[in-house]
Amino acid sequence: MEPLGRIGGATVDVLEVLLGSDQPRWGLEIIKLTGRPSGSVYPLLDRLERAGWVTSSWDDDSERRGPRRRMYVLTPDGAREAVKVCAKAAGRAGRRTRSTPATRPEVAR
Template sequence: MTVRLTHATSLILRALASGLRHGFEVMEVSGLPSGTVYPALRRLERAGYLTSVWEDEARAHGEGRPRRRIYRLTATGDALADRAAERLADAGRFLASDPGLRPRGEGGG
Protein backbone atom coordinates (compact mmCIF):
# COMPACT_ATOMS: atom_id res chain seq x y z
CA MET A 1 0.00 0.00 0.00
CA THR A 2 1.46 3.34 -0.97
CA VAL A 3 0.79 6.64 0.70
CA ARG A 4 0.56 9.85 -1.24
CA LEU A 5 2.75 12.46 0.34
CA THR A 6 0.26 15.25 0.52
CA HIS A 7 0.84 18.49 2.32
CA ALA A 8 -1.23 17.26 5.27
CA THR A 9 0.58 13.91 5.42
CA SER A 10 3.89 15.74 5.31
CA LEU A 11 2.88 17.90 8.24
CA ILE A 12 1.81 14.84 10.25
CA LEU A 13 5.09 13.05 9.48
CA ARG A 14 7.11 16.08 10.54
CA ALA A 15 5.12 16.41 13.73
CA LEU A 16 5.84 12.80 14.62
CA ALA A 17 9.52 13.15 13.60
CA SER A 18 9.85 16.09 15.94
CA GLY A 19 8.89 13.84 18.83
CA LEU A 20 5.15 14.27 19.21
CA ARG A 21 3.46 11.00 20.00
CA HIS A 22 -0.31 11.32 20.22
CA GLY A 23 -3.07 11.99 17.73
CA PHE A 24 -4.39 14.97 19.65
CA GLU A 25 -0.90 16.53 19.83
CA VAL A 26 -0.52 16.21 16.07
CA MET A 27 -3.87 17.89 15.64
CA GLU A 28 -2.98 20.73 17.99
CA VAL A 29 0.39 21.47 16.48
CA SER A 30 -0.52 21.09 12.81
CA GLY A 31 -3.94 22.69 13.08
CA LEU A 32 -5.28 19.86 10.91
CA PRO A 33 -8.83 18.63 11.62
CA SER A 34 -9.54 15.24 13.11
CA GLY A 35 -11.11 14.07 9.88
CA THR A 36 -7.71 14.47 8.21
CA VAL A 37 -5.37 13.33 10.95
CA TYR A 38 -6.95 10.01 11.98
CA PRO A 39 -7.36 8.58 8.47
CA ALA A 40 -3.79 9.67 7.65
CA LEU A 41 -2.41 7.99 10.78
CA ARG A 42 -4.29 4.83 9.92
CA ARG A 43 -3.03 4.81 6.32
CA LEU A 44 0.56 5.48 7.39
CA GLU A 45 0.40 2.70 9.95
CA ARG A 46 -1.12 0.22 7.50
CA ALA A 47 1.59 1.07 4.98
CA GLY A 48 4.25 0.38 7.61
CA TYR A 49 5.57 3.91 8.17
CA LEU A 50 4.27 3.98 11.73
CA THR A 51 3.77 1.63 14.60
CA SER A 52 1.55 2.33 17.53
CA VAL A 53 1.25 0.87 20.99
CA TRP A 54 -0.76 1.61 24.08
CA GLU A 55 1.06 3.46 26.80
CA ASP A 56 1.58 1.74 30.10
CA GLU A 57 -1.79 1.19 31.68
CA ALA A 58 -0.51 1.58 35.24
CA ARG A 59 0.91 4.97 34.45
CA ALA A 60 -2.27 6.27 32.90
CA HIS A 61 -4.18 4.91 35.87
CA GLY A 62 -1.80 6.72 38.18
CA GLU A 63 -2.64 9.97 36.47
CA GLY A 64 -6.35 9.17 36.57
CA ARG A 65 -6.95 9.22 32.82
CA PRO A 66 -7.50 6.68 30.03
CA ARG A 67 -4.36 5.31 28.45
CA ARG A 68 -3.19 6.94 25.22
CA ARG A 69 -2.07 5.49 21.93
CA ILE A 70 1.57 6.25 21.21
CA TYR A 71 2.70 6.57 17.57
CA ARG A 72 6.29 6.07 16.50
CA LEU A 73 7.90 6.33 13.07
CA THR A 74 9.51 3.16 11.70
CA ALA A 75 12.77 3.27 9.70
CA THR A 76 10.89 3.67 6.42
CA GLY A 77 8.76 6.23 8.20
CA ASP A 78 11.89 8.21 9.12
CA ALA A 79 12.95 8.24 5.47
CA LEU A 80 9.51 9.35 4.40
CA ALA A 81 9.58 12.07 7.07
CA ASP A 82 12.84 13.35 5.54
CA ARG A 83 11.21 13.57 2.13
CA ALA A 84 8.30 15.30 3.78
CA ALA A 85 10.71 17.85 5.26
CA GLU A 86 12.13 18.57 1.77
CA ARG A 87 8.69 18.94 0.40
CA LEU A 88 7.66 21.34 3.12
CA ALA A 89 10.86 23.34 2.66
CA ASP A 90 10.19 23.57 -1.09
CA ALA A 91 6.76 24.78 -0.35
CA GLY A 92 8.10 27.31 2.11
CA ARG A 93 10.63 28.66 -0.40
CA PHE A 94 7.97 28.86 -3.03
CA LEU A 95 5.66 30.75 -0.76
CA ALA A 96 8.43 33.14 0.29
CA SER A 97 9.49 33.97 -3.28
CA ASP A 98 7.91 36.44 -5.67
CA PRO A 99 5.37 34.29 -7.46
CA GLY A 100 5.64 36.39 -10.61
CA LEU A 101 9.31 35.47 -11.30
CA ARG A 102 9.30 31.70 -10.92
CA PRO A 103 7.71 28.94 -12.93
CA ARG A 104 5.38 26.82 -10.85
CA GLY A 105 7.38 24.60 -8.55
CA GLU A 106 7.33 20.83 -8.77
CA GLY A 107 6.50 20.44 -5.13
CA GLY A 108 8.35 17.12 -4.73
CA GLY A 109 6.84 13.79 -3.84
Protein backbone atom coordinates in the same frame (compact mmCIF):
# COMPACT_ATOMS: atom_id res chain seq x y z
CA MET B 1 7.00 -0.31 3.60
CA GLU B 2 4.64 1.02 0.96
CA PRO B 3 4.81 4.38 -0.80
CA LEU B 4 2.06 6.75 0.23
CA GLY B 5 0.98 7.89 -3.21
CA ARG B 6 -0.90 11.06 -2.27
CA ILE B 7 0.91 13.37 0.11
CA GLY B 8 -0.88 16.58 1.04
CA GLY B 9 -0.28 19.31 3.55
CA ALA B 10 -1.88 17.40 6.41
CA THR B 11 0.44 14.45 5.79
CA VAL B 12 3.47 16.72 5.84
CA ASP B 13 2.26 18.38 9.05
CA VAL B 14 1.81 15.03 10.82
CA LEU B 15 5.18 13.74 9.60
CA GLU B 16 6.90 16.92 10.83
CA VAL B 17 5.39 16.47 14.31
CA LEU B 18 6.51 12.84 14.44
CA LEU B 19 9.98 13.73 13.18
CA GLY B 20 10.27 16.52 15.74
CA SER B 21 10.24 14.17 18.72
CA ASP B 22 12.29 11.22 19.86
CA GLN B 23 9.33 10.12 21.98
CA PRO B 24 6.04 8.64 20.75
CA ARG B 25 3.19 11.12 20.29
CA TRP B 26 -0.49 10.49 20.97
CA GLY B 27 -3.28 11.36 18.56
CA LEU B 28 -4.74 14.36 20.38
CA GLU B 29 -1.27 15.80 20.86
CA ILE B 30 -0.65 15.52 17.09
CA ILE B 31 -4.01 17.18 16.41
CA LYS B 32 -3.14 20.10 18.70
CA LEU B 33 0.39 20.51 17.31
CA THR B 34 -0.68 20.41 13.66
CA GLY B 35 -3.90 22.38 14.05
CA ARG B 36 -5.57 19.77 11.84
CA PRO B 37 -8.98 18.27 12.69
CA SER B 38 -9.27 14.78 14.15
CA GLY B 39 -11.18 13.72 11.03
CA SER B 40 -7.99 14.30 9.04
CA VAL B 41 -5.33 13.22 11.52
CA TYR B 42 -6.66 9.85 12.71
CA PRO B 43 -7.34 8.47 9.21
CA LEU B 44 -3.93 9.74 8.17
CA LEU B 45 -2.23 7.99 11.09
CA ASP B 46 -4.07 4.80 10.15
CA ARG B 47 -2.91 5.14 6.54
CA LEU B 48 0.69 5.76 7.66
CA GLU B 49 0.54 2.70 9.90
CA ARG B 50 -0.89 0.45 7.17
CA ALA B 51 1.87 1.64 4.84
CA GLY B 52 4.54 0.79 7.43
CA TRP B 53 5.69 4.35 8.06
CA VAL B 54 4.34 4.44 11.64
CA THR B 55 3.76 1.96 14.44
CA SER B 56 1.37 2.47 17.30
CA SER B 57 0.75 1.00 20.71
CA TRP B 58 -1.40 1.73 23.73
CA ASP B 59 0.15 3.84 26.47
CA ASP B 60 0.77 1.68 29.52
CA ASP B 61 1.10 4.48 32.09
CA SER B 62 -1.17 3.21 34.87
CA GLU B 63 -0.45 6.30 37.01
CA ARG B 64 -2.00 8.69 34.47
CA ARG B 65 -5.69 9.44 34.88
CA GLY B 66 -8.07 9.44 31.93
CA PRO B 67 -8.51 7.21 28.92
CA ARG B 68 -5.57 5.28 27.52
CA ARG B 69 -3.65 6.99 24.76
CA ARG B 70 -2.69 5.45 21.44
CA MET B 71 0.98 6.32 20.91
CA TYR B 72 2.47 6.79 17.43
CA VAL B 73 6.10 6.67 16.35
CA LEU B 74 7.81 6.59 12.96
CA THR B 75 9.50 3.35 11.93
CA PRO B 76 13.17 3.69 10.91
CA ASP B 77 12.20 3.42 7.21
CA GLY B 78 9.27 5.75 7.79
CA ALA B 79 11.55 8.33 9.39
CA ARG B 80 13.92 8.23 6.40
CA GLU B 81 11.03 8.70 3.97
CA ALA B 82 9.45 11.40 6.16
CA VAL B 83 12.67 13.43 6.03
CA LYS B 84 12.58 13.26 2.21
CA VAL B 85 8.88 14.17 2.04
CA CYS B 86 9.26 17.12 4.42
CA ALA B 87 12.37 18.41 2.63
CA LYS B 88 10.57 18.20 -0.72
CA ALA B 89 7.54 20.03 0.71
CA ALA B 90 9.78 22.73 2.17
CA GLY B 91 11.44 23.15 -1.22
CA ARG B 92 8.07 23.55 -2.93
CA ALA B 93 6.97 26.09 -0.34
CA GLY B 94 10.19 28.03 -0.87
CA ARG B 95 9.73 28.08 -4.65
CA ARG B 96 6.15 29.33 -4.27
CA THR B 97 7.35 32.14 -2.04
CA ARG B 98 10.15 33.14 -4.43
CA SER B 99 7.95 32.93 -7.52
CA THR B 100 5.15 35.05 -6.09
CA PRO B 101 4.88 38.17 -8.26
CA ALA B 102 6.33 41.22 -6.61
CA THR B 103 3.86 43.90 -5.70
CA ARG B 104 4.01 46.86 -8.02
CA PRO B 105 3.80 50.40 -6.73
CA GLU B 106 0.62 52.15 -7.74
CA VAL B 107 0.95 54.40 -10.69
CA ALA B 108 0.01 57.99 -9.87
CA ARG B 109 -3.00 59.12 -11.86
